[in-house]
Amino acid sequence: MTHTGRIRKFVAAVTFGSITSISALATANAADEIVFAISAEHGSLQANTAAEFTRLANERLGDKATVKLFDSAQLGKDKELMQRLKLGTVQITLPSSTMPTIADKFALFDLPFLVKDRDQLAKIEESVFWPTVAPQAEEAGYKILALWENGFRQITNNARPINVPADLDGIKLRTPQSEWRVAMFSNYGANPTPMAFSEVFVGLQTGVIDGQENPLTNIEAAKLNEVQKYLTLSGHIYSPSYPTMSVTVYNDLDPEVRDILVNTAREVALWSRDAGAKADKALLDELTAGGMEVNTADRAAFVEASKPIYDKFASEIDGGKALVDAALATAD
Template sequence: MIHFTLKSAVAAAALLAASGFAQAQEEIIFGLSAANGSLQERTASEFARRANEKLGDTAVVKVFDSSQLGKDKDMLQKIKLGTMHMTLPSSTMPEIAAEYALFDLPFMVKDRDHLARIDETLFRDVLVPAAEEQGYRPLAIWENGFRQITNNERPINTPADLQGLKIRTPNSSWRVEMFKTYGANPTPMSFSEVFVALQTGVIDGQENPLTNISAGKLNEVQEYLSMSGHVYSPAYPTVGVAAFEKLDPEIQEVLTTTAEEVALWAREQGAADDDKLLKELEESGMKVNQADRQAFVDASKPLYEKFAAEVDGGQEMIDKAMSLAD
C-alpha cells in the first residue's frame, strides 16, 4: 500500500503546476462537414494555427473535419447548446436566416473582389444581425468557392441538359428550388453521403466547388464536369451566441479577429487552386466542358423574383450587391 504524506502531496501539486496541468486548458471545438484537404478544412486548420499562436496556454482550437461531429444541422444545434464551439456552414445558412439566400442567387457574385465588397457592406450590417436573431454569430465570410456541376449522363451545356437528372444538393431549400427551376430532380443530402450515392447510382450527379469535388474524390465516380460557376458559396465560421459569450473576452477577441484575418487567405487560396484543380480533375479522366452562362442566367430570373418577394428587404439587398459588382 502506498501512503502519501503532506510533503509528497505538495510536491506533486507543484509538479503538476509546473507542467501546465494545474488549470485545464480551454478547448475550442471546431467541427465541419468538409473533407480533409478541401479548402474549407485547410482554412479551418490555418485559423486554428494562427489562433493557437495567439492564445498561448489559455486555450486551444481543435478542428474535426469530415462530419466527425455530425452533419451540418447537428453541429449548428451543438454550437447553440454549447456542446461544441464553432462550425462552418455554407449552403445551409439560408435555413437559419433567409437573408443568406442572397448567395444562392445564381451569378450574384461576379468574382472574389466583388465578394470582398459584399463582405465589407452587407455582411456586418445585414447578414450577421439576421443570424444573431436566431442565436448564431458568423465571425467572417470564408470561401467555399464557385460551384460546378458533375454527372454521369452527359455534358451540361444549358439547363435543358439537366432535365430529369437526380442531382444532389446541400440541405438548402433555395438550392433545391434552383435545380427544380433548371429542370433537374434535386436530391438533398449531406456531403459525407455523396460519394457512395454516386457510386451506387442513387443520384446521377451533384454540384460543388472544385475543391470539394477533388477532396471528396468525386472524380472517381463522375464522368462529366461542367463548368457552370452558377453560385459562389461562402463558408461562415459560426458560433452560438450564448455559448460564445461565456468564453473569456480575450478568447472571444482572438477567435473573432483571427477569423477575419483568415478570410483574405482563404480567397487567395481559392483563386490559386482553381486552375490547378481543374487541370488535375481533367487529367484524372473527367470530361470537361464550359456551360452556356447566358442560358443559365436567363433561366434564373424566377429565383431573383422569389428572393425579392419572400425575403424582407430582398430587392434592396439584390440592388446593393449588384451595385458593388464593378
C-alpha cells in the same frame, strides 16, 4: 460549471483528428479547450482554412485556450453541429449552404450568378453582408466570426455535358439541404435531391443520384472524380462558409480570447480566398488529367433561366429586393 470568464469544452479522450467516443466528448469538461467541428472533408478548402485558423489561433492564444479541430463530419453533419453549438458541446462550426435555414437572408448567396469574382465578393461582404445579413444570424442565437470561402460551384454528372439548362432535364442532382438550391435546379429542369455531402460519393457510386454541384476543392477532396464522368464549369453559385459560435458562448468568452478568435478568423478569410483562387486552376488541370470531360456552360442561357429565382427571393424575403439591388450594385 458556467461559461463566465472561460470556455466550456467537452473533449476528454480525444486527440487531433481522432475520437474515442462521442459520449466522452459530451461528458468531459476543460476550461481551456475549444472544439471546432466541421462537416467538410479533410483536404477541402474549408478544412484547410479551418486548419490554418486553428494553427494561427493556437499560436496567439498561448496558454489562454486551445482550439481543437475535427473535420470530415467526425462530430456530426451541419445540422447536428449547429444544434451542438446551442448545447455547448461544440464551440465553433462552419456551416455553408445550410445557413438560410437559420436566417433566410443568407439565401442571398444562393442566388445564381450574383457573385462575378472574389473582388466583388469582398465588396458584398463589406457593404451588404455585415450590415444586413450577419445580424439576422445573431437574432437566431448564432455569432458569425468571419466570411470564409467555400468556392464557386460547378456541376458534375454521369449523363452528359451540361451546356444549357435543358441539358439538366431529368438528371438526379444532389443539392445541399437548401430550398433555394432545390428551386433553382428544379427551374432548370433537373431532379434535385437534397442529401448530406458525406453521403454523396456512395450515392453517385450506386446510381442513387446522377450528379452533384460543388466547388472543385470539394469535388477533389471527396474523390468525386472517381465516380463522375462530366465536369461542367458553370460557376452558378459562390458559396461562402461561416465560422460560427453560439451568441451565449461568444459573449461569455474571456474578451482577450474572443478578440483573438475574431481577428484570426477575419485574417484567415483573405487566406481562404487566395487559396481558393490558386486551387481553381490547379484542380481543374488535375481533374482533366484524371479523365473527366470538361466543358464550359453557356452562362447567358443560365442567367436568363435564373430570373424566377430572383423574383422568388424578392417576394419571399423581407427586404429581399433591396438586398439584391445592393449586392448587384457592387459589380463593376
